[in-house]
Amino acid sequence: MKIALECIPCFVRQAFEAAALVTSDHKLREWILRETLSTLHEKSFDTTPPSIGRDIHSIVKTLTGNNDPYARVKRESNTIALNLAASLKDHIKNSSDPFETALRLAIAGNIIDYGQGDRIDEKTIQHSISQCLNQPIERDSIEELKEELSRASNILYLADNAGEIVFDRLLIDELKQYPVSLAVRGRPIINDALMEDAAAAGIDKVVEVIDNGTDIPGTIIEECSPEFRERFAHSDLIISKGQGNYETLSDSPHKIFFLLKVKCPVISRDIGCREGDIVVRKKGRIRS
């Protein structure tokens, strides 16, 4: 999915918010904003949002010397989510369809997305949980996903954000009987999940966890590590979480189930749904 022009103001907002998170120095914040304006002015817009997102957040990292501006935010999100995990596990266990409930909760966790601008606290997450447990969902797609899971020999689950990854753990617990691996980002980018976040969620004790080698808030295959590229190519089913992975993989020929909560008008137009909707959407075919 290519960027839309309305992504441009959103990138400038992201630069401001990241700068504000990492420094109180007004001059430094202004420098970051001016570099962002200049970078956006010169960039081709014939690319995906996460590609430009990486460039914008690189400015913040380079000019502040802070390679992980969202480190604290990510720890906080993991803590909030871990505090909720036990009761959510019970909820799954006692539900009439544990798989669907775990899937809904994994999508609920996708609210923890700092690319979208709002500060996420426990109240926001609780609200997302109660919404996602009751919202309309594409049941045919869930049934199709169940079938594909039972047939697949290599399943790759692409994580999105810290905090959210604790919710992914709930779904992965329901997938344990299948040959699943989980992939996180290779280096810090916004609040996207890294190896340490997968470990905080305890996922490394359940399934294999790999990283994609990049600091892109999505999955641009050509820029990923050779190891990740090979794993991706040999997976016959991909489960992709969140907007950034959707934005970078929506045109992939691979068989991918996208799970996400729609949080921006550009994505909602591309998918053909409304902001706030929860999405289980299959795209692509078996192996490219």
Add this chain to the structure above:
Amino acid sequence: MKIALECIPCFVRQAFEAAALVTSDHKLREWILRETLSTLHEKSFDTTPPSIGRDIHSIVKTLTGNNDPYARVKRESNTIALNLAASLKDHIKNSSDPFETALRLAIAGNIIDYGQGDRIDEKTIQHSISQCLNQPIERDSIEELKEELSRASNILYLADNAGEIVFDRLLIDELKQYPVSLAVRGRPIINDALMEDAAAAGIDKVVEVIDNGTDIPGTIIEECSPEFRERFAHSDLIISKGQGNYETLSDSPHKIFFLLKVKCPVISRDIGCREGDIVVRKKGRIRS
């Protein structure tokens, strides 16, 4: 009031929205956005938001050849407001304090502000009316304004937006016994009120209407016409509507009563109130 860094993404958003309003040509929209990014990159931020706002909207006008991108929007706002006017007049007449009610309604009309991004329809305006009629208001300031009105020999009322000006007419009807003139912008800028909007509201039949000679979404005295500057200097009481006039006059030594609905975090910080609040705030002293 100087711009804050968080005004910068807001300007980029304004450029996108104005471009989207005036042309469906993607290449032209992109050109407008790129020029906006470049202009903001080069500008000093040591200025007021309306100064930069004028520059950004000039880009839209120049590149599209459309000198009044919000012409249709302004006509629509006037029509919606005029359709409500008769019942609002009755409401004022039957209220226990017609002056305060008219003042609240004038502030309610300040929701019709296309610099803030949301499309304004009748429902939005009705919502603002019922909010503003019941929100807390600075009663001491209202009493002070009444006193100042009775003492003033030259009162200048600075209008803000089209549509809103119909609500200003309601307040001006309550001020008819005082020596009031109304000032609008000199040339099109966003949805700010011009002479033709004052005429649509019928204000030119009640009080004298002048324009300030500029295309700035606020009042930068040094850039106004000599005639306006003289009128401003000789007024012993200014009534200033909206955010743009506040942003450009908040540091003026003149005695000014600012009437506005707070619609952005930068203004709310500067005034010391919350977004959504309605404000009647006196600043400055008699004559500079």
